[in-house]
Amino acid sequence: MTFDVDLVVAGAGGGLTAAIRAAELGLDVLVVDSDPNFRRGNNTSMSTAMIPGPGSRFQSAAGVDDSAERFVADIARKTGGRADVRVATALADVGAELVEWLADHVGMPIELPTDFTYPGHSAPRVHSLPGRHGSALLRHLIDAAERSERVDLMVPARLTDVVTRPDGGVVTTVETPDGGREEVGAHAVLLATNGYGADAELVAEHLPEIAGAHYHGGEHSRGDALRIGRELGAATGFLDAYQGHAALSASARTLVTWTAVMHGGAVVDLEGRRFGDETTGYSEYAAALAARPGGRGWLVFDERIDGLCRAFGDYQDVLAAGAVRTANSAPELAATIGVPPQALESELDALAGVAAGEAADRFGRTAARALVAPLHAVEIIPALFHTQGGLLVDEHARVLDPAGDPVPGLYASGGAAAGISGHGAAGYLAGNGLLPALGLAYLAAGHLARSRATTRPLTPEGAR
Ligand SMILES: Cc1cc2nc3c(=O)[nH]c(=O)nc-3n(C[C@H](O)[C@H](O)[C@H](O)COP(=O)(O)OP(=O)(O)OC[C@H]3O[C@@H](n4cnc5c(N)ncnc54)[C@H](O)[C@@H]3O)c2cc1C
Structure with missing residues (x-):
């Protein structure tokens, strides 16, 4: 059984986190993005770069008392107890490690605004960068991916299909605007293609209360993950969020x-x-x-x-x-x-x-x-800004089927996955977009690296 790469990442927004993390853990990665303008056009680049990291060393240095448990309690309060507790807990647990890793391994100048708290957060825990803009955050991710010899970036190239192989792994189909079509074999694929905000019909179907409003998000958020995931038998949830x-x-x-x-x-x-x-x-x-x-x-x-x-x-x-x-x-x-x-x-x-x-x-x-x-x-x-419903995932970002079992070889992160904001709009806390985008990608890379460790050693020491 041969594979072209260990991991295909579809979507060069938060998904780049998975590529960088997987590469430093010894895996070879292909990242594809359908948008030639993704550096300025995707949601990560448009964001305010706010990422919750409860219990981080930046909070300790600022004298802020916080914990993952406190963040989960804030999520439960803001969502009226209707968030996915398993995923919320996994993301709260990894938040501090993530922001510190972004600083130490990706080279982001992470800072912690402490002059105010965003609605629903009981402590200043939302980390950002100088200028507080996602274009800087994405630029750091792109630079780190481009520095890695294990990461290849293919743009513009759209993931159109995923087939699971009976002997393990997946075959992904990638199409280019000039009519090119390539099949890439991989141990796994991460769907990091964001949600369906750019698809007016899906928005009208699931989010009628906001369907008439201006859409201010990436134009390539067309619901591709929903379609690809469903074809593989994945379960979806929180589509009204x-x-x-x-x-x-x-x-x-x-x-x-x-x-x-x-x-x-x-x-x-x-x-x-x-x-x-x-x-x-x-x-x-x-x-x-x-x-x-x-x-x-x-x-x-x-x-x-x-x-x-x-x-x-x-x-x-x-x-x-x-x-x-x-x-x-x-x-x-x-x-x-x-x-x-x-x-x-x-x-x-x-x-x-x-x-x-x-x-x-x-x-x-x-x-x-x-x-x-x-x-x-x-x-x-x-x-x-973006949709928060999508493919149901577990604490490792593995996509689940309706019985709650992982769909082999399939991970999802960010807007492609069901988020942690419960239903509707009111459960959203600042950071509930980027934390699932970067955090689930980070967790997916670690999980894949661990599962591959049976056949090759992990570098450096291990992975969460
Ligand atoms: C103005 C604004 C401010 C925001 N501020 C914050 C904030 O401060 N904190 C926060 O947590 N959230 C914020 N958000 C939300 C946050 O930006 C998103 O939740 C997050 O960036 C989603 O990341 P993602 O990786 O899922 O998607 P994206 O960053 O949009 O990346 C998805 C990528 O996938 C590509 N793609 C799509 N389909 C395919 C395909 N089939 N094949 C290949 N590539 C494909 C797209 O071209 C795109 O580049 C904000 C959003 C906006 C619009």
Whole structure:
């Protein structure tokens, strides 16, 4: 029985983690990606590069007390107990090792923002890079893969079919845009092709509440993993789960970042009215914003928050696009952005009252700060970022069949796999996209290397 490589990775986003990890454990890897523009066009490159790593040495250095158990409890709370506990636990357990490995083995300048926590996280545990942009994160992954003699990258090339061999392993079919077609034999394949956000029909079928919103994700997220996995008898789950976002700049089409809200910003509709507790989460707020008259609104903040947001490359792009409007008072800002002045002024006064402890917020928001003129506002639209449902996997990222048994030779990670956000949009915690993308890929590589260790030694010492 001969194999061309040990592992085929379909998808050069988070999937590159598997390639780098497998290669350092002594395996030969072929990575294929269908998008010639994957470096700037896939979700990993578009992300804010936020990765949870509970219990990391970066947290210890910052004096942050955290643990995998605490993260799993946060996931259970945010999802109403409806997340896949086995996968959530595996990812919480590997998160710290992953961010440290990214720093030490991939060379990422990992840092831990500690000035605020994202909705649902009970500790600052979301690690990132300077500039907080996925394009830098992906560039480090690509560089590490290209440095490895054991990793080959084939782009553009689309994985179209996988057949399991009766004697073990898989045969993968890879097609190129010029009509080329190649069969590659491997011990295993990792489906890291993301979800189905770019397929409008699948989105309408599974996510009707957000189907009318702007799609802000990779154009090659066409649901290929669902189709390939199902043909091999895989089980799927959580197909109604997704990450939305309520703070995409309407004109810049870039993220304003929810940091603005967590530091005290307010979201109002076109009538100048708040319509909920913004701090519960940006994902579920997308559908809430979509349901307002006109389906859009304004994110209002002040000079202090503007300064804090400037750490984000995305916000710099929003600024550069001229999307931030400024005024010296609430009525003046209302006139500038075209909302009723009295409504906006009374909303900001009410939030200041909440911040001063004079009154309770009618929506239950407790984290509030008075906004101080000059004031800023960015027009925002709701967006679908990525889908969170997919192929059911176990703690090693092995794809499962409906009986719960692994489909031989098949792994899935990231948006190709069912995530850890339960159902709908509200279970999404910051990092629930990249942790399954990089973490499941990392776990898949380790599992494959261990299972291959019976025939050849692992390098360096071993694998999780
Ligand atoms: C603006 C934005 C900000 C975000 N911020 C964060 C954040 O801070 N933290 C977080 O956790 N999540 C975040 N997310 C979500 C996160 O980006 C995704 O969950 C994650 O990147 C998915 O990784 P992936 O590897 O599954 O997919 P991708 O990174 O999209 O990679 C999939 C790759 O597969 C390729 N492909 C598709 N089909 C095939 C095929 N058949 N054959 C070969 N190749 C194929 C695609 O071209 C693509 O390059 C954000 C998303 C967006 C849009």
